[in-house]
Amino acid sequence: xxxxxxxxxxxxxxxxxxxxxxxxxxxxxxxxxxxxxxxxxxxxxxxxxxxxxxxxxxxxxxxxxxxxxxxxxxxxxxxxxxxxxxxxxxxxxxxxxxxxxxxxxxxxxxxxxxxxxxxxxxxxxxxxxxxxxxxxxxxxxxxxxxxxxxxxxxxxxxxxxxxxxxxxxxxxxxxxxxxxxxxxxxxxxxxxxxxxxxxxxxxxxxxxxxxxxxxxxxxxxxxxxxxxxxxxxxxxxxxxxxxxxxxxxxxxxxxxxxxxxxxxxxxxxxxxxxxxxxxxxxxxxxxxxxxxxxxxxxxx
Amino acid sequence: xxxxxxxxxxxxxxxxxxxxxxxxxxxxxxxxxxxxxxxxxxxxxxxxxxxxxxxxxxxxxxxxxxxxxxxxxxxxxxxxxxxxxxxxxxxxxxxxxxxxxxxxxxxxxxxxxxxxxxxxxxxxxxxxxxxxxxxxxxxxxxxxxxxxxxxxxxxxxxxxxxxxxxxxxxxxxxxxxxxxxxxxxxxxxxxxxxxxxxxxxxxxxxxxxxxxxxxxxxxxxxxxxxxxxxxxxxxxxxxxxxxxxxxxxxxxxxxxxxxxxxxxxxxxxxxxxxxxxxxxxxx
Numbered sequence: 001x002x003x004x005x006x007x008x009x010x011x012x013x014x015x016x017x018x019x020x021x022x023x024x025x026x027x028x029x030x031x032x033x034x035x036x037x038x039x040x041x042x043x044x045x046x047x048x049x050x051x052x053x054x055x056x057x058x059x060x061x062x063x064x065x066x067x068x069x070x071x072x073x074x075x076x077x078x079x080x081x082x083x084x085x086x087x088x089x090x091x092x093x094x095x096x097x098x099x100x101x102x103x104x105x106x107x108x109x110x111x112x113x114x115x116x117x118x119x120x121x122x123x124x125x126x127x128x129x130x131x132x133x134x135x136x137x138x139x140x141x142x143x144x145x146x147x148x149x150x151x152x153x154x155x156x157x158x159x160x161x162x163x164x165x166x167x168x169x170x171x172x173x174x175x176x177x178x179x180x181x182x183x184x185x186x187x188x189x190x191x192x193x194x195x196x197x198x199x200x201x202x203x204x205x206x207x208x209x210x211x212x213x214x215x216x217x218x219x220x221x222x223x224x225x226x227x228x229x230x231x232x233x234x235x236x237x238x239x240x241x242x243x244x245x246x247x248x249x250x251x252x253x254x255x256x257x258x259x260x261x262x263x264x265x266x267x268x269x270x271x272x273x274x275x276x277x278x279x280x281x282x283x284x285x286x287x288x289x290x291x292x293x294x295x296x297x298x299x300x
Numbered sequence: 301x302x303x304x305x306x307x308x309x310x311x312x313x314x315x316x317x318x319x320x321x322x323x324x325x326x327x328x329x330x331x332x333x334x335x336x337x338x339x340x341x342x343x344x345x346x347x348x349x350x351x352x353x354x355x356x357x358x359x360x361x362x363x364x365x366x367x368x369x370x371x372x373x374x375x376x377x378x379x380x381x382x383x384x385x386x387x388x389x390x391x392x393x394x395x396x397x398x399x400x401x402x403x404x405x406x407x408x409x410x411x412x413x414x415x416x417x418x419x420x421x422x423x424x425x426x427x428x429x430x431x432x433x434x435x436x437x438x439x440x441x442x443x444x445x446x447x448x449x450x451x452x453x454x455x456x457x458x459x460x461x462x463x464x465x466x467x468x469x470x471x472x473x474x475x476x477x478x479x480x481x482x483x484x485x486x487x488x489x490x491x492x493x494x495x496x497x498x499x500x501x502x503x504x505x506x507x508x509x510x511x512x513x514x515x516x517x518x519x520x521x522x523x524x525x526x527x528x529x530x531x532x533x534x535x536x537x538x539x540x541x542x543x544x545x546x547x548x549x550x551x552x553x554x555x556x557x558x559x560x561x562x563x564x565x566x567x568x569x570x571x572x573x574x575x576x577x578x579x580x581x582x583x
Contacts, residue, residue, distance in 0.1 A: 004407070007407050007408060008407070008408040008409055009408075010402075010406055010485055011402045011407065011408020011409075011411065012402075012408055014398040014399065014401055014402035014406060014485075014489075015398070015399050015402040015403070015408065015414065017395045018395050018398065018399035018455050019399075021395065021454055021455035022421070022457075024436075025429075025433065025436075025452040025455060026421055026424070026429070026455070026457070028432075029429035029432035029433060029436070030424065030428075030429060032432050094313065094317060095317070097313060098310070098314055098317060099310045099314070100310075100314050101317075101318070105321060108321040108324065108325055109324060111325065111328060114557065114560050114561055115328075115553075115560070116513065116514035116516070116532055116556070118514075118516050118532040118535055118536065119532075119535065119556055119557055122539055122549065123331055123550075123553055124327065126546060126549070126550070127327050127330070131343070132346075133326070133327075133330050133346060133351055136346045136351065139347070165324070177572075222425075226425060226427055228427070228517060229516045229517070232516070232517075233516075247427045250428075250431065251427075251430075251431075251517065254430075254431030254434070254435075255434050255521055260431060260432075260435060264431065264432075267427070267428040267429070268428070270427065270428060271424065271425055274423075275423050275424070275425075282423075
């Protein structure tokens, strides 16, 4: 009896510091975000706050800027997910096959991951500049100078290509890990049946990597939804709002304009999207983890 | 045995990949080569292969770097960031480690439920609540202070969960033996549990460091000016200054990247393991 009581005291003593911080910086902000999303809370004049029900939710979807930010975010996702997902899978397949310089290739394609988003963005402002190195290279191939981040039609795709460049090595490493986990006996059996490389890829590699593919593609999608630093550093959301994203709108509405009510509503909409994706990811990859656990326990 | 044809194909693949990797890395190569040049030389070289060749190693070779190190507060920003990272690693390992240990080994009320809540918290994107963090810190007058920056970043559900997963498999008989020696639970945690779990402590520390070093939004909100900026925010301050030449900008971003490259090469094992097993960088 005594022991049980001292255990729960000890438990709370160990868990306590984390619990206090979790309460102040996670539970409370989450609750407040939800509450504020139904109010017109303006932080510079908190006395005038009213409960407005679902008004904010209607208002943000009628707001030209938020709709633009929402569509830009979706557009960014549509460009970057195939680019980065298929790019990383392709690189992993090639590097897994290659017999020489494997280590160099891994490091080379992983290098941009090491650089922070702010650094990469600062660098690519120069790369994309009208008189920059990319236009100089294109000129050698007979392509005329492109405006890239200075034009409303090219800015978002340019940022997407840069972001895929920065992140592709990360997923490549995940896929390489997955490829090494495939049982070589499967390929040996296929060789005995004189399977072509394409058949081996289609019938062994792809099915074995399927859970990992889902995991990777959703990870990229979530990352794309959260995109903010690149336009913040490179374009300020412009030209003419063409690189304005959801998180950018939350940030400006909340911390620049102090319209916490509206910003909270946007944050809730954003969080719902990201959390749905995360839940799909968890469910879709749970089978794989269970299999991994089975393998590990069998080894023991 | 490889046939002749397979061997030839292998070499073609190697050559194609080398060409691809060089093209892939052209922004980095350009950055390195031109960080040693004056702006006139950068513009002059732009249309030839010399754009990727560093200048001759003469007296003014490191000019851009020296200028940045002596004329701007860059060193100060780098040291700031190292200090914040050190503080957050120490506090983070203690707070999240203790919580992880409680969830793994100590029977206290609602333990399973807390664990469930921690796992649910892992899916909440930080961007959702960062406005409220900013409001809190502004309201209590901690904007532009180290405490205001550090406080919301200490606790991390992902790290609590990581610690818990490792601590749960620690043997119980060591704890019982320590109790017979009248070793207090806190002392046991610091002298036995943490040293037995060096690998997870290293993983959490490395990811905390990378997170602090690369973070942009939160420090840009908290630090409005002056001496407390982190390297990433200081970078913005330096590059948006009209007196900074292009060569100097390239020198700054090269220098900011060096500490991260050192960390990656020292801890590549932990990082790759972390990447492969969880696939989550931000936490």
